[in-house]
Amino acid sequence: MNQDWPLWEVFIRGRQGLDHKHVGSLHAADAAMAIENARDVYTRRMEGISIWVVESRNIHASNPEEASSLYDPANDKPYRHPTFYDLPEALKHM
Amino acid sequence: MSTEPEVSFTNKIDQEIKIEPKDWMPEQYRKMLIRQISQHAHSEIVGMLPEGNWITRAPSLKRKATLIAKVQDEAGHGLYLYSAAETLGISRQEMLDQLHSGKAKYSSIFNYPTLTWADIGAIGWLVDGAAIMNQVPLCRSSFGPYARAMVRICKEESFHQRQGFEILLTLSRGSDAQRAMAQDALNRWWWPSVMMFGPKDDESPNTLQSMRWKIKRFSNDELRQKFIDVCAEQVKFLNLELPDEHLKWNEETRHYDFGPINWTEFWQVVNGNGPCNKQRLDARRKAHDDGQWVRDAAAAYADKKRQQQSQAAA
Ligand SMILES: [Fe+2]
Ligand SMILES: [Fe+2]
Numbered sequence: 001m002n003q004d005w006p007l008w009e010v011f012i013r014g015r016q017g018l019d020h021k022h023v024g025s026l027h028a029a030d031a032a033m034a035i036e037n038a039r040d041v042y043t044r045r046m047e048g049i050s051i052w053v054v055e056s057r058n059i060h061a062s063n064p065e066e067a068s069s070l071y072d073p074a075n076d077k078p079y080r081h082p083t084f085y086d087l088p089e090a091l092k093h094m
Numbered sequence: 095m096s097t098e099p100e101v102s103f104t105n106k107i108d109q110e111i112k113i114e115p116k117d118w119m120p121e122q123y124r125k126m127l128i129r130q131i132s133q134h135a136h137s138e139i140v141g142m143l144p145e146g147n148w149i150t151r152a153p154s155l156k157r158k159a160t161l162i163a164k165v166q167d168e169a170g171h172g173l174y175l176y177s178a179a180e181t182l183g184i185s186r187q188e189m190l191d192q193l194h195s196g197k198a199k200y201s202s203i204f205n206y207p208t209l210t211w212a213d214i215g216a217i218g219w220l221v222d223g224a225a226i227m228n229q230v231p232l233c234r235s236s237f238g239p240y241a242r243a244m245v246r247i248c249k250e251e252s253f254h255q256r257q258g259f260e261i262l263l264t265l266s267r268g269s270d271a272q273r274a275m276a277q278d279a280l281n282r283w284w285w286p287s288v289m290m291f292g293p294k295d296d297e298s299p300n301t302l303q304s305m306r307w308k309i310k311r312f313s314n315d316e317l318r319q320k321f322i323d324v325c326a327e328q329v330k331f332l333n334l335e336l337p338d339e340h341l342k343w344n345e346e347t348r349h350y351d352f353g354p355i356n357w358t359e360f361w362q363v364v365n366g367n368g369p370c371n372k373q374r375l376d377a378r379r380k381a382h383d384d385g386q387w388v389r390d391a392a393a394a395y396a397d398k399k400r401q402q403q404s405q406a407a408a
Contacts, residue, residue, distance in 0.1 A: 004186070030396040
């Protein structure tokens, strides 16, 4: 038997109150092993308090070559940003 | 004539925008990265062998715990780098096959033996020191996954070098025999460490293209000179000597001059005829083969679990 273990993406919450952040990937036979390996590979110095693992084949990604059309709807809407509006300098707390 | 994706690739490189795995890239760029990153990963993995040799014989519990932690870090470094290489489309199995068949290279420094405890000090100071010199600029490498792996690695490396220097410092303040042991380790590890930066620039055909693509940021000779300059100062704290009678500060160049490098030895070791090449590869293959039943068992267990789950769901 020569079966390659699937690839998993690893996400770690660094501290309470922070998002889980992608830190890398690893191979493991199943989810439990992926979490244990992630602990050994990515949190040897207390870098995390919570680990998510997701099998890489379950991640669907946008295509970078389609970036311009994908993000086009947001491209011409500067009025969504606070700096778009001209207000007097003297106005405070707005 | 450049095609449209080529132009966009070159623009990104010029503007210091990272290249990510799904972005278009020239085939040669991909190849060069796979070669460099996998070689780098192999070096981390094979690099565990000469040091692992001393874990059971470390002189105190503190030194033993430190050495285990360091060797474990190197395993982690290998894994970060294998993962980075895999994003370029080569499989883990393929890379391991290349290592075990002898097709892939790894840093030739690991083909030297660790004869005494002082060697663990010399490796930490010089070998990890040279690795750091090489790796810090790679944190800005143009390929995203490689650069991110290097950031993680560099954070972990600095204790490696410091623990090595501390070992040498302790020995250098000890008995005559301990001082002699430390000096002997430097005598054996200095030149191989200097050679770690690879062949001279004019004999390193890939350097120019690699620098143009911002995979590498400095040439072999530039990094080598930096390393020698730093070590020539640090060795003063040990009251020991680097084994190079030509090593001398040059006021004009503002660098240390150094003696001739034995390139014949370098190529001998690269081509498989170093003192431990065979031993290292044999140990590596044996570890892999002996682990086969563990991999099989884990895969079988995962399969069984999956079947149980789908039966329960049905
Ligand atoms: Fe390392
Ligand atoms: Fe290291």
